[in-house]
Amino acid sequence: xMIVVEVMPKQGILDPQGQAxxxxxxxxxxxxxxxxQVGKRIVLEMETGDADAALQEAREMAEKLLHNENVERYRVxxxxxxxE
Amino acid sequence: xxWGVLIFPGTNRERDAVDVLxxxxxxxxxxxxxxxxxxxxLDAVMLPGGFSYGDYLRCGAIARFSPVMDELIRFxxxxxxxxxxxxxxxxxxxxxxxxxxxxxxxxxxxxxxLQPLRIEYNDxxxxxxxxPGQVITVPIAHNEGxxxxxxxxxxxxxxxGGVLFRYCTPNGEVIGEGNPNGSVNNIAxxxxxxxxxxxxxxxxENACDPVIGRTxxxxxxxxxxxxxxxx
Numbered sequence: 044x045m046i047v048v049e050v051m052p053k054q055g056i057l058d059p060q061g062q063a064x065x066x067x068x069x070x071x072x073x074x075x076x077x078x079x080q081v082g083k084r085i086v087l088e089m090e091t092g093d094a095d096a097a098l099q100e101a102r103e104m105a106e107k108l109l110h111n112e113n114v115e116r117y118r119v120x121x122x123x124x125x126x127e
Numbered sequence: 128x129x130w131g132v133l134i135f136p137g138t139n140r141e142r143d144a145v146d147v148l149x150x151x152x153x154x155x156x157x158x159x160x161x162x163x164x165x166x167x168x169l170d171a172v173m174l175p176g177g178f179s180y181g182d183y184l185r186c187g188a189i190a191r192f193s194p195v196m197d198e199l200i201r202f203x204x205x206x207x208x209x210x211x212x213x214x215x216x217x218x219x220x221x222x223x224x225x226x227x228x229x230x231x232x233x234x235x236x237x238x239x240x241l242q243p244l245r246i247e248y249n250d251x252x253x254x255x256x257x258x259p260g261q262v263i264t265v266p267i268a269h270n271e272g273x274x275x276x277x278x279x280x281x282x283x284x285x286x287x288g289g290v291l292f293r294y295c296t297p298n299g300e301v302i303g304e305g306n307p308n309g310s311v312n313n314i315a316x317x318x319x320x321x322x323x324x325x326x327x328x329x330x331x332e333n334a335c336d337p338v339i340g341r342t343x344x345x346x347x348x349x350x351x352x353x354x355x356x357x358x
Contacts (some may be wrong), residue, residue: 056275057309059231108192111185111221113228114275 044092045122046101050110055088128170129155135190139175147332152348161193171208172216186271191264209324216326230273233309237270244315245295245317253325254349262299263343265334272328274310292316292327
């Protein structure tokens with residue numbers, strides 16, 4: 044089954060990519076955009092069909108490797124399959 | 128001294144490291160590929176710069192799980208010298224051997240420049256031949272050199288004197304004007320609590336050979352080696 048790990052900069056952590064994208068959006072006329080955050084979406088195709096087990100394992104992976112707790116937060120969720 | 132120079136896939140500054148250690152400082156050097164698990168017989172290990180694993184995921188995040196790293200963690204725990212520059216520093220923060228994280232430079236650019244650094248103290252195996260407050264100018268070459276620690280961790284680091292190098296102006300002033308990449312408190316290099324592991328973003332190894340016209344980086348090597356070496 045497919046699991047998504049979404050990794051985002053923690054609130055308050057400087058996100059220069061987000062700032063650059065916001066700047067570009069403003070230049071395109073989207074001046075109503077107050078803040079942009081740029082993160083990562085990591086899609087795991089896993090052997091198991093057990094959603095709980097897959098989510099638990101994905102959390103372990105996020106803790107060990109996929110995110111850096113100093114500067115990032117993450118969440119794991121089942122992919123709906125439609126867009127992965 | 129006998130040195131190991133660690134090489135990961137994507138490391139690209141190892142030749143500079145080996146050349147400086149062997150040719151300029153007369154050291155014995157063994158190149159250590161990341162799949163090796165044996166650091167026996169070495170007195171010190173240097174982690175050079177580069178782009179290990181293409182900087183995928185986060186700089187140093189994948190190299191941190193290379194087979195050699197378990198042994199490096201034991202090597203560091205034994206009190207021997209570990210000297211990491213640039214991507215090597217990033218790897219050590221990911222491995223938890225040093226605190227902090229290197230974020231993207233605030234100006235979003237790869238910075239390749241000569242940069243003054245202030246040596247905070249000389250009660251350290253890495254700076255014992257320097258003067259406290261001495262300013263050295265060495266190259267920096269990085270995209271993710273913006274040192275970050277949350278406030279509580281930063282206070283702990285500062286309180287224990289873990290900051291050995293700070294970015295500064297040519298006059299040694301540690302102010303925003305002398306900060307190239309947005310690092311908190313102008314931090315350019317930190318040591319672990321035991322004082323035997325140093326990570327720094329700048330490249331002192333690229334300011335050692337008089338042929339290049341700049342020798343400010345020599346004081347680090349002379350400190351680590353424990354003797355002056357004629358340039």
